[in-house]
Amino acid sequence: MKKSDLAGRIAAGLLAAGGMAAPAFADGAPAGFDPQALFAPLSLPDAANAFRDSAGKPGPQFWQNRVDYAIQAEIDPASHALRGDETITYTNHSPDALDVLWVQLDQNAYRADSRGSLGSPRPRKDFTDGYQLDAVEVDGKPVHYLVDDTRLRVDLPQALASGGKQLKLRIRYHYTVPGTWGGRTAVTPTRNGDIYEIAQWFPRMAVYDDLRGWDTLPYLGSEFYLEYGNIDYAVTVPSNYIVAGSGELTNPKDVLTTTQQQRLAKAAQSDATVMIRTPQEVNDPASHPKQGGTQTWRFHMEHTRDVAFAASPAFVWDAARINLPDGKHSLAMSVYPVEGVGKDKWDRSSEYVKGAIEHFSSKWYPYPWPVAVNLGGHGAGMEYPGIVFDGFDDKGPMLFWISAHEIGHTWFPMVVGSNERRSAFMDEGFNTFIDVYASDAFNHGEFAPKRDSEYAPKGGNPVDEILPLLADADAPTMMAPADSVAEKYRHSVSYFKGALGLVLLREQILGPERFDPAFRKYIATWAYHHPTPSDFFRFMSSEAGEDLSWWWRGWYLNNWQLDMGISAASYVDNDPSKGAVVTLASKQKLVMPATLRIDYADGGHEDIRVPVEAWRQSATPKLALRTGKRISKLTLDPDHKLPDADRSNNTFNMP
Incomplete structure (x- = not known):
């Protein structure tokens, strides 16, 4: 069935719990995830003002020597x-x-x-x-x-x-x-x-x-x-x-x-x-x-x-x-x-x-x-x-x-003249991000996919290769000053996580149709000027038409992990013709939009997108699926696009 046909038959929302099949892991709000923390109002490091406005652009009094x-x-x-x-x-x-x-x-x-x-x-x-x-x-x-x-x-x-x-x-x-x-x-x-x-x-x-008047950090090797x-x-x-x-x-x-x-x-x-x-x-x-x-x-x-x-x-x-x-x-x-x-x-x-x-x-x-x-x-x-x-x-x-x-x-x-000595991810991460697509484009993909041997063994999935970094309690965030990032973490944080953050934003959160024009306009707007991380965060949210505070908080300002799964599912009134209710849960502090694949007993399947808003009010959101026929299996993120720490709870077999 086409996605357009499915859209009219699926509603995602918060429902009352009850009559669920045995959960894949325990119900209840997991210790790691708090919707109020992830979706709280975000204060960025640099406040908007007359020099740099709330849309992430140079303001009316912007100047540069x-x-x-x-x-x-x-x-x-x-x-x-x-x-x-x-x-x-x-x-x-x-x-x-x-x-x-x-x-x-x-x-x-x-x-x-x-x-x-x-x-x-x-x-x-x-x-x-x-x-x-x-x-x-x-x-x-x-x-x-x-x-x-x-x-x-x-x-x-x-x-x-x-x-x-x-x-x-x-x-x-x-x-x-x-x-x-x-x-x-x-x-x-x-x-x-x-x-x-x-x-x-x-x-x-x-x-x-x-921002600081004279920026006089000594040169320790972390660029310019x-x-x-x-x-x-x-x-x-x-x-x-x-x-x-x-x-x-x-x-x-x-x-x-x-x-x-x-x-x-x-x-x-x-x-x-x-x-x-x-x-x-x-x-x-x-x-x-x-x-x-x-x-x-x-x-x-x-x-x-x-x-x-x-x-x-x-x-x-x-x-x-x-x-x-x-x-x-x-x-x-x-x-x-x-x-x-x-x-x-x-x-x-x-x-x-x-x-x-x-x-x-x-x-x-x-x-x-x-x-x-x-x-x-x-x-x-x-x-x-x-x-x-x-x-x-x-x-x-x-x-x-x-x-x-x-x-x-x-x-x-x-x-785009960002401050490499303070915000390395706006240098190495952004560049590594555009590299990914350059490798795909060159000579019909002669050297695709782009892999960095330091963190990506041949054939590995980048969203899995980031997991050790996200799980490392000692790993710095991408907002750490470049000179404060030990060599152990320099590549994985500034290059790899910085690039993967934009890949996920482009391909899983916004989609290329919204990301690409916004990113192009960001480059043109800040060409030969000095944007900060706060300018970038504001610009992309404004131009893409999306409140991305939760993403900036989880991926950039913090080193939060992602571990979403399906905890329960059942038919409404035990009748497949009336649809099904699926309960999700998260064991970690970060969640993301995700694809939910519905495999039917007759051999067909359908995909729906679960928006991040499903998690705004509950750590265990429930989705109402107006499917109308028997389901054999449910899978969250079936194409393995998200950096999910534990995929064992991503699949749920219906009785």
Whole structure:
């Protein structure tokens, strides 16, 4: 029977108990479930106000400061040193006059005396001296400053007024680039030369916002919170180096051969990967327009919070066109050493980047930049705007998954600029969520389903794999600050639970027809801004047309488990023609909408959806089923879509 036919014959409601068959487990309100607790009014961590409204959108008085950078940098391969000279144009849109500026010095995390080094459970053996500041000036004049761990306080001789007033902060500096132990930024040796993977490489402004004023959490390794603007940067390297970086290369005629320029032009029109610099050309002097000395590569990037780059004499280089909505295009590029060459290895990298970005762009929000680079290096598995750092020895499904995941960070947090240092699930969880569907979409599901080996053995069901975490009394909630989440829980909480929460919201609570437009609008609304968890919770509830307080409370603010079941069922007046009454029960604090399958004695079956409202007034709700014929079996969640802790009580056999 069609669901539309069944709908008129089934009523779900609270009925008086009586005449039930023997229960699968004891009747009565289970100790774990309290409807009044789950469905109580919810106070979110951040109150709605004129800056962030009750619909989860920027309010009428919303403001955000702006940071633009102009940077000159030079790499000295002999000493592994980077020397930089940056000018920051800082625009104060806040209502406050600012008498100091705070700047992030993330390279100082590599010092032996840094908070990150001393507080890490894994002792580090290698260190650098961090940033060495050669000069700090405001509007051309030296100023007093204070370095405290990974923060720099600049004392202004005159407060920067509100209302869009600007100043220019110039910092000249140098530091030693870590070896591969640096993780996210490193010098990686390869057969044909070192690869410089350069990130967190210039002092970056801390965010001053309406939530905390200056957000000055020290850098302990839990990623970033950065302000938006435009960045122009120039990198001077030996003439035999190739540089690939965030944004658009603005002087290709100065640093590329005529052949390479022609190949790039061809790639911009090609859905198939085009070689820009072949493996055979890596050691060929003719693959550089200049012999000896240095070259300066210049890049420009708009609407960005950061830039990163890679430089090496060892790069193989290829590219392919990315097709974006409304007839627009971008360019997928991959750079990697000859060690990464292979038909199931980096030969397919640009294909993977292209496919992932085309999916993310059509499904959620268009890719905003002219180039997307995948770097094959020592394997940081790290994302930056317009460029990601992966491992040159990755191959097969893992190369696709890591490439798609890292480039997926374009949307979270590079476009939607949430605070990664405080709310990791809005970064890793949201990105892992969109990864799931990218794997399904790529090349007819070649690498589907997307699995994370850390928590998902081959063939496992994700809703079962989350159960140990939900049952762990020591596990943090997704609202725990990123730096407070132990490595034991980092992936399972921030990535896996964060992603599964959105999958369940999309597929089991709202449905794609309501979730997808709301999620797209959330991305567009908060693009290049800084939403909080409270903004997201309010936005999705408002746009989807659903009070989701119970879901935010159970899955996000708490680590509540789910264990629903069927405790009893009987025919009305012992007569199958009059329908049946089914009693549900929950042994845990969280409940969800669920499918109830009715298997009939004649071999047919029907499904109904039990709404979460069935649980609002009772821990043992009763459903009236106007079925009209004999039932053989009842099953709650027959397709195993919910993270039910104990499925032994999900099936009830009728006498």
